[in-house]
Every structure is written in C-alpha cells, then in structure tokens.
Amino acid sequence: MTTKDKVCLGIIVGVHGIKGEVKVKSFTAVDTDIDRYGPVTDQSGKHTYRLKVTGHSKELLRVKIAGVDDRTAAEGLKGTGLYISRDVLPELDDDEYYLEDLIGLRVLLAADNSEAGEVVGVYNFGAGDVIEIKENGSGRQNMLPFTKAFVPEVNVKEGYIIVESTQLNLIDAESSENEG
Numbered sequence: 001m002t003t004k005d006k007v008c009l010g011i012i013v014g015v016h017g018i019k020g021e022v023k024v025k026s027f028t029a030v031d032t033d034i035d036r037y038g039p040v041t042d043q044s045g046k047h048t049y050r051l052k053v054t055g056h057s058k059e060l061l062r063v064k065i066a067g068v069d070d071r072t073a074a075e076g077l078k079g080t081g082l083y084i085s086r087d088v089l090p091e092l093d094d095d096e097y098y099l100e101d102l103i104g105l106r107v108l109l110a111a112d113n114s115e116a117g118e119v120v121g122v123y124n125f126g127a128g129d130v131i132e133i134k135e136n137g138s139g140r141q142n143m144l145p146f147t148k149a150f151v152p153e154v155n156v157k158e159g160y161i162i163v164e165s166t167q168l169n170l171i172d173a174e175s176s177e178n179e180g
Contacts (some may be wrong), residue, residue, distance in 0.1 A: 006041075006083040007098050009034050014076050016057055020068040022049075022077060023060040025124070027099070031061055036088065039156040040082040049082065098154045099129065102146075107133050110152060119161060122146065133163070 014100035015043075026034045034040075038148050050066040092098075099122045107117045120141065121132035129146035144150045144163060153162040157161040 002099075003085055006043075007046075007086055007089060008043075008081045008083050009037065010061070010082045012077045012082070013060060014078060015029075015071055016062045016178060018071045020070050020074045021054060021062050021064050022074050023057050023069070023155045024082070024162055026061050030174070033037065034082070035063070037084045038172075040084050043081050043083060045083070047080075051082070097154065102131060102161065103158045104159075105154075105156065108160050108162045108164050110164050113162075116163070127157045131161075 009028055010024045010026040013020065016023050018150045024034065026032070028034050031054050035053045039045060039048045043156050052064045052066075053061055054064050055062045065074075065077070068077065068115045086098075098108050102119045102122050105119045106115055107119060108114065109116050115136060117133045117135040119131050123130045123132065123143075129150065130143050131146045132141055132143050134141050149164070151161055151163050155161070
C-alpha cells in the first residue's frame with residue numbers, strides 16, 4: 001500500500017499513566033471516531049494497532065492500544081502516525097479532500113495565476129493547519145497558515161491551490177530579514 005492509498009487519522013504524541021495508554025492528536029472530523037475504522041497501521045504498514053478511545057486529556061485523546069500494557073512500551077510509540085486504507089473511509093463530497101491530498105499540488109498566486117511552487121507538507125503544531133510550500137526556482141520553503149485568508153481556493157481534481165501572493169511575499173520578506 002502506498003502513502004496515497006492511506007490516510008493518517010492521528011499521531012501518538014505522548015503517554016498517559018503507567019498502564020500503556022497513549023495520548024493521540026486525532027485528525028478525524030469527530031476526534032473520538034479514530035477507533036471506529038478498525039485496525040490502523042504505522043506509516044510503513046509493518047505494524048498494526050487496535051485502538052480503543054478511553055477519554056480525553058485536554059485537547060488530546062487517551063487511547064488504549066491492544067498489547068501495549070506499560071508506560072515503556074507506550075513511550076516507544078511516540079511520534080507514530082496512525083494510518084488507515086482510504087477504501088474503508090466514507091466517500092467524500094466533491095468539495096472535500098484529505099490533507100494528504102494537498103501534498104504535491106501546484107501553488108498558484110492569486111494575483112496572476114502564475115505558478116509559484118508546490119505543496120510539500122501539511123502540519124498541525126497545535127494552532128491550526130499549516131502548509132509548507134517549496135518555491136520554484138530558489139527551492140526555498142515557506143510555511144503558510146492553511147486558512148481561507150491565505151489559501152482561498154483548493155482544487156485537488158485539477159491539482160492546484162491558490163495562495164494570496166501578498167501573504168506569500170510577506171512570509172518571503174520575513175525569511176530574508178531573518179537570514180541577514
């Protein structure tokens with residue numbers, strides 16, 4: 001199964017207690033649905049995990065993984081992404097997409113539709129989704145908040161996103177100031 005065949009439902013970000021529970025940042029529409037799709041795998045697909053949501057710990061889920069019964073084993077899973085095959089997920093509407101679908105899309109500037117680069121990553125560090133753009137030519141990478149103000153249009157079918165060029169230029173200017 002390739003990365004395009006799977007979707008990341010969440011990531012293990014910490015441990016809870018001494019009996020092997022983990023804290024998970026869920027990317028599902030309803031965070032507690034992360035255990036409703038059946039077994040999940042790590043990114044490589046080599047390890048399979050059966051999840052059971054046990055509660056919340058602030059904005060994170062507390063999850064019990066079958067076979068992980070102590071804190072040491074749970075700590076070894078920190079940073080593990082939890083993936084599921086796309087074919088077990090519900091059908092998406094035309095205007096819906098998974099964040100993984102953004103990676104590889106062309107980046108067009110709103111001002112003139114010129115091609116500025118490519119989306120090379122999508123992240124969430126806690127304050128909302130952020131996209132990473134690799135610029136054409138220079139290869140410099142910039143991060144923009146993934147909001148309507150910065151990214152007013154996403155067209156996965158046609159393979160592009162449109163970014164407000166003034167926002168991209170502001171980020172570029174800040175990067176240049178910090179470099180010098």
